[in-house]
Amino acid sequence: MKKKTERIYRTIGVFTTAAIVFSGCGTGQSRKEQDGKNLKIGISVYDQYDTFVSELVSNFQDYAKTREKDWGISITMDVENANKSQMIQNDQMDDFIKDGMDVVCINLVDRTDASTIIEKAQASDVPVIFFNRELVQEDLERWDKLYYVGADAFESGELQGDILVEKCKKDFNRIDKNGDGVLQYIMLEGEAGHNDSMVRTMSVINEITGSGYLVEKLSDEIANWNRDQAANKMKQFLERFGNRIEVVLANNDDMALGAVDALEAAGYDPDSQDWPMVLGIDGTTVGLNAVNDGKMLGTVLNDAAGQADGMLELARSITAGTKLPEEYELQDGKYIRMPYRIVTQENLGEIQMLLMKK
């Protein structure tokens, strides 16, 4: 029996499912009996309230509608929320298998605990595409029908660093509020043990110092990718360090926006010299708006649309044996990694045009 919360997408319609065909679901029809005219995909996300992940799944659903026409098939999708519980997600895997899904897309709750899902998949011969929360390589190598779609976390940290470095080259005195030649910064980290979080935190600093700038970490805190948690942490940082904060480096846009919320609540004005440089990663709709408004210096586009499309193309390719489009290179027969891109006020228009076309 599925718990109410797990079915939340369909009940409250966080993601539109209107044009997605659900008719094949739960009828007991096995994958072996299908005629290639219906592709059944089960998706489980670690937390439906995660802004980036929900944008990705929403893109996936939009692409599925288009591809139904392009490919002349119906695509049945069942999107489930694991509600931050690996146990719930493991149970959802059982349901996907029972419901005869052709392929399952998993946004792992615990990236170090993929074993149960892998064993269930292998025992029932159901391929799995993991996405966004990268599992350890040894796990992905345990079976040839396991894949990962995401991006290269190092690149995102480096590009975030590059945004700040470019600004420093043009306007160091504006950033260095106390004029000591050192960048005093705050780090807002995503999640303990999350690959993107660990790697971004390290690579952004390496990029800045490697470019010749001196930094001083005032403090860092984990805010679990979450805007409210980040706002709380930033409130405390402001109480402790006040105007000494020159740079806020956040592992994602939601946390950068939490910092913006706290700055505004404390009476800081984005147009004044006191406003620190705030940098995020993702390029979510709200993140891009904050870049446009000058509240964030920049962000790094984590290509949700490309990852969603790549995942759908891969699902089709695995199940129907079709060739992957050229833009999706399957590295080592297992990985699709979409490139990141810098976004600042200078190229915002271009990026927004690009996203509209996708």
Ligand code: BGC
């Ligand atoms: C994104 C975050 C998101 C996290 C969830 C990261 O790649 O940048 O915004 O919260 O994935 O796993």
